Amino acid sequence: MNKEHLDIDALTKELLKKSLQKPASSNFDDQLMKKIMLSPSPEKLKSNGTYLRKAWIFMLIAVACLLTTAMIIGQLSDGYFINISTLLSITINWVFYGGLILFIPLFFYHFDSLMQTMILKRNEKIMVS
Amino acid sequence: MESEHIQKVLEGDANSFRYFIEKYRDMAYSLAISIVKNGQIAEEVTQDAFLKAYRSLGKFEQRSKFSTWLYKIVTNEGLKRLRKKEFKYADDVGELNNITYSEINNSVTELTEQEQKYYINKGLEMLLPNDSLILRLFYLDEKNVKEITEITGFSITNIKTILHRARKRFYSVLKEELHHEIKSIL
Numbered sequence: 078m079n080k081e082h083l084d085i086d087a088l089t090k091e092l093l094k095k096s097l098q099k100p101a102s103s104n105f106d107d108q109l110m111k112k113i114m115l116s117p118s119p120e121k122l123k124s125n126g127t128y129l130r131k132a133w134i135f136m137l138i139a140v141a142c143l144l145t146t147a148m149i150i151g152q153l154s155d156g157y158f159i160n161i162s163t164l165l166s167i168t169i170n171w172v173f174y175g176g177l178i179l180f181i182p183l184f185f186y187h188f189d190s191l192m193q194t195m196i197l198k199r200n201e202k203i204m205v206s
Numbered sequence: 207m208e209s210e211h212i213q214k215v216l217e218g219d220a221n222s223f224r225y226f227i228e229k230y231r232d233m234a235y236s237l238a239i240s241i242v243k244n245g246q247i248a249e250e251v252t253q254d255a256f257l258k259a260y261r262s263l264g265k266f267e268q269r270s271k272f273s274t275w276l277y278k279i280v281t282n283e284g285l286k287r288l289r290k291k292e293f294k295y296a297d298d299v300g301e302l303n304n305i306t307y308s309e310i311n312n313s314v315t316e317l318t319e320q321e322q323k324y325y326i327n328k329g330l331e332m333l334l335p336n337d338s339l340i341l342r343l344f345y346l347d348e349k350n351v352k353e354i355t356e357i358t359g360f361s362i363t364n365i366k367t368i369l370h371r372a373r374k375r376f377y378s379v380l381k382e383e384l385h386h387e388i389k390s391i392l
Contacts, residue, residue: 085307089373092314092380093345095323096330098236100249106227109253113220119263 132179143171208272215263223260230273231256233347234280240338241284243331251287255280270356274349278357281339288335310377313384329379336360337372344369 147164214222238248259276266275314322330338343349354365
């Protein structure tokens with residue numbers, strides 16, 4: 078970099094250092110802290126994600142266990158008790174009903190979070206106005 | 207120090223978040239106003255960004271600085287508002303090549319501290335959102351090009367180009383503003 082360029086750079090830095098602006102509202106911090114206090118904690122929000130992940134892992138393990146058990150039974154009985162078509166139909170049923178069973182509590186769980194967010198937004202609006 | 211406060215917030219002590227608000231409020235607000243060009247909307251953007259940062263603190267992996275992560279949220283929130291509403295700013299700011307920096311320097315030093323601040327911020331207000339945002343990140347907060355890339359999502363080449371152009375535009379606007387000031391005094 079040549080000298081002129083360095084000078085311009087230094088001047089820009091000197092000028093821009095004076096461009097820091099502050100919010101005009103005197104109660105900016107308090108207003109923000111109020112919103113934060115009303116908000117669900119980050120730990121709670123983080124655990125929402127793990128709850129879903131756990132549910133999926135649980136479902137996958139359950140399906141894998143079922144398939145293994147059915148294959149072992151089929152193997153031991155030389156296919157007398159279970160053949161591949163029944164194995165498939167059992168798996169499909171399991172996935173369908175299992176999904177349904179998981180869906181209902183999950184739906185209500187997230188419905189609750191949705192309601193919470195809506196209430197929170199309303200509270201924020203009331204507080205700001 | 208910052209990781210301690212983050213840990214405290216994650217353990218449920220929401221009051222510890224005040225540390226981040228006090229430390230980064232002004233810079234976050236300055237970045238927001240760079241984008242939205244309106245004080246009231248910039249305050250809303252800053253509040254939304256802090257609230258979002260608080261809520262997603264559990265997802266912050268501390269691979270980058272907290273400030274970089276927060277400014278990225280501020281930028282995104284600001285751009286969201288920008289899409290919702292149209293703002294007027296100077297797209298073309300006259301001749302970019304006829305700028306004598308020493309002349310500007312001399313004019314600026316003759317002003318009081320408060321007047322300098324006023325004209326500098328007025329000049330930044332007239333620039334394109336990306337220009338003023340990158341100028342403030344680079345010169346005011348002294349972020350390097352890589353960190354600016356992380357915040358804005360622009361490529362390194364793009365940032366260097368914007369920086370070069372923004373600097374020229376800033377001086378051009380400033381020169382014009384100061385010219386008006388001198389004229390009005392005379």
